Each structure stands twice: as C-alpha cells, then as structure tokens.
Amino acid sequence: MSTAHAKNLVMNNYPKKKYSTKRKNPRKKQFSTGYRVTSSSDLRSQIAPKSISQSRKDISDWQKALKLANLAENPKWHTLQQLLDVVCEDALLSSQYENRLLKVLGHKGYIYNKDGKIDEKQSELIQNALFTEEINTHIFDSNLRFGSLVEFYHDKNTEELKVELISRDNVDPRNGYFYPNYTDDKHIKYRELKEYGTWLLEFGSHKKGLFNKAVPHVLFKKFAQSCYSELCEIYAIPPRVLKTDTADTQAMERGKKMMRDLGAAAWFIIDEHESFEFAQGVSTNGDVYNNLIKLCNNEMSLLISGAIIGQDTKHGNRSKEDSSKDMLNVLISRDLIHIAKQWNTKIIPALKNIGFLKGEVYYGYEPTQDLELLWKITSEVLPYKEVDNDWFVETFGVKVIADKKKVKNQDKDKLSLNGNDFFI
Secondary structure, rough: OOOOHHHHHHHHHOOOOOOOOOOOOOOOOOOOOOOOOOOOOOOOOOOOOOOOOOOOOHHHHHHHHHHHHHOOOOOHHHHHHHHHHHHOOOOOHHHHHHEEEEEEEOOOOOEEEEEOOOOOHHHHHHHOOOOOHHHHHHHHHOOOOEEEEEEEEEEOOOOOOEEEOHHHHHHHOOEEOOOOOOOOOOOOOHOOOOHHHHHEEEOOOOOHHHHHHHHHHHHHHHHHHHHHHHHHHHHOOOEEEEEOOOOOOOEEEEEEEHHHHHOOOOEEEEEEOOOOOOOOOOOOOHHHHHHHHHHHHHHHHHHHHHHOOOOOOOHHHHHHHHHHHHHHHHHHHHHHHHHHHHHHHHHHHHHHHHHOOOOEEEEEOOOOOOHHHHHHHHHHOOOOOOOOOOHHHHHOOOOOOOOOOOOOOOOOHHOOOOHHHHHO
C-alpha cells in the first residue's frame, strides 16, 4: 500500500467537523481594507497630500472636469473642485460671496428649550464654541460646492471639540466615497461607517453647486482681461520695420542693435527688395473687452446676490439699490433657515451623542425686525404711550437715563402775550 493511499484512509476515519455557514455577530457596516478607523473616524489624517497644477484653465478643462465627476464607476471630483478653487479667486465673486456669508454669520444663533424659551447656558456654550462659526460656514458652502463633509474631533492638547472639513478633492458626494488618494480607485464608503451621523456629518447635496454656474463667466472674464492688458501694452505703438541687405552679416547685427535700443515696440528686419504691408484691422479702444467683463460681473452678481448691487454708478439710483438689497435679504433669510434645519436634524443629535449638549433643545434665530420701520412706529407712539426702557435700549441701542418730566402747570403769563408789553 502506498504512503499516499494510507494517509487518505487515516484522514477518512476522522469524523468530519461541521462548520456553520452563519456568521456570528455579523457587522452591518463594512470598512474598506487597508485603512484604520478610530473612535473618531479620523478621515482627515488619511488624505495623501498632492501637488496642484497652476496652469491656465479654459472651457475645455471645465468640460473634462464635469465628465470625470459624472463617470458611472469611480467618479473623480478633484479636477472640478480644484477648478472651483480657481474660480473663487475672482475679485468680484469672492466679494459677493463674503458679503453674503458675513451677513449670515452676523446673526447670532440660540439654543431653545422645548417650551420655546432660550437656554442661556447652552446658548452661551454654542456661541463661544470655536467650531460654531466654522461649521455654519461649511453649511453655507454646501449649496455652492456640491456639499460639505465635516469631521468632529478632540484637540490633543486642549481637548476642545473642533471640526474640520474633509477635502472636497477626496470626496465623491454622489456615491458616498472617500478617496484617501484621489488618483487611486481605493475608497471608503463613509456613509456606512459607524461614526457617520455623530463624528462625521454631511451637508448639502451633490446636485447643488452654485459656483459651478459661475465657471464660464470667470473664465471668459479672465480671457477678456488678458486681451485687454495686451491691448493696453501695444495700443498706439506701431511696429518698426527696417530694410537692409539681409545677406550682409555686419549690417544685420547693426540693425538688430539699433532696433533693440530704440524701445520695446515690436520690430522686424526685411530685405531691401522685400515689402511688407499691414492689413486694415478694426480700430478699438477696448470697449469690446470692457463690455464682456461687465457682462460677466453682472452674471456673477445675479448668481450670488440675486441682483446687481453697487456696480452701476452711471445709471444707478437709490430705489434700484434698495430693491436689490431686499432681494439679498431674502436670500440671507433662506440661508438662515437652511442652517437652522441642518443644526436641528444633524448637528444637535450628534452633539448630544458626543456629550456636548443635553436635553430636548433646538437651534434657531431670533426673528429679524425692520428697525427703521419699528423706530418710526415707536416714535409715533411715544407721545401717547409709555415704552419699556429695557426693550428700548436692547432694540435700538439708545441708553435711556429716565423719563422726561412733563410740565403740568405752566405759567400762563409766559405762554400768552401781555397786552401792556405788546407794543414798545
């Protein structure tokens, strides 16, 4: 009997162990292999740093970026997000954006109890927290940059709760993928992580990208500015032409030196038997570029502010500016509603689980008031009704020392004319 046959007989005599096909305590949320996830998912430290190209962008780059972001499998958003970073450097767009953002952040948020009263202690805690303004900014940006993914963490030195934006270059907001290296296809499904909803919070939607609509306007504006600068450089400076014997080396060298020393205008040397003529072009002083720049500025203002504010000084008027500001205030009110909804549905439940807040509370803003109209009404009521001094100081910021004393018994002689003294 062979050794192999004897080994098979021995192995067949052992009872076969039955293995269960059911997994014990199956994990509902799977993690991608190769990446460590801590109590706070720590996605921010897994991002591989990359060098970013600073080449000039055009419409073809925008179209390529959109195609990469809309791929069916493993879409990549880094090209589009990096293009949006370039777009945000435009002076007017950044000015309009910061104007609207600062007005939103200027409204103070409060924590309310379930009975509708302000929780002073927890409101002060939120208002003094370092992450409050930062997280409100990320919520505001979520409608401009195809969403925002943020991560809470405790500072190693101070143990303070902080928040950090996960780089949009490494996030696919449509499928919920996080790419530690956005040039690689390995990813983490961050919406399936156990930290999602507590340490990891997501705002906005991949369908909302207001800055993406401004891309062509910014690119065309850059093109117009570039052409305008070239026109300013060569405007009213005709090129110089030198005719000489091009076969004579010494004459050519003397001609080149002379043309270089005469100035910075364009020049060229042709043979004395050759001729060169300029075609008659369209004479312009740059109005065509000015009109294109103005058009792009107006379109960007309409996108961010809903109106053209403070730009047309030639045909502008106060009524037009007031109506434009009213439109901007409507957008700001909508932004405040959006921020409050994100706090109540995502941030407050997360802060409760972390232990930062407690109780049945919700986030909100005090109702805005038209101070100009309120002052007019108050001033008309003052002669007939008494107004609470504390409310008056808090609303209008005018310090009230005391009520003005009323003169009940006035001297009639001082208020009437004396017949004896009427004529002098």
